[in-house]
Amino acid sequence: MKRLIPSPPLSVALFIVWLLLNQSVEASTLVSGVLLAIAVPLLTKSLRPATVRMRRPGVALRLWLVVLYDMSHSVFAVTRALLSRRSEHIQSKFVSVPLDMRDPNGLAMLAMIMCLTPGTAWGEVAFDRSVLLIHVFDLEDEAAFIAQIKTRYERPLMEIFES
Secondary structure (H helix, E strand, O other), rough: OOOOOOOOHHHHHHHHHHHHOOOOOOOOHHHHHHHHHHHHHHHHHEEEEOOOOOOOOHHHHHHHHHHHHHHHHHHHHHHHHHHOHHHOOOOOEEEEEOOOOOOHHHHHHHHHHHHOOOOEEEEEEEEOOOOEEEOOOOOOOHHHHHHHHHHHHHHHHHHHHOO
């Protein structure tokens, strides 16, 4: 079964998204959804960096809640900055964040968090995975920003993927 469906959660998610996008439960939609849910994980199996071994689901849930809170807060902060300040008063900057985490899955999650949070964007990661470059839309305190990334995101991701 693992050969046919290498990633059951991905297959289920693809099938559900397919049904939602098509807004139909006709036989042809169901069959094409099943084919998609089987084919995409098989075709992309070699692109995934490593098998995910997620530990500490409680930490993962807390991290998810922290990320949702931070994303919501960031939406309002970026909107407020755009509507209330002139562009010359917005302090955009690239920040180098030293990393302790080396797990490729943890780094991928950190990349998604940075890209989904308004006001930040993943720039690049060093070849040895020791430094992350992030673009920040409006930065007041670089040291505080680095500390926030390390405590709010990197440390829980290390508990989840490297413990």
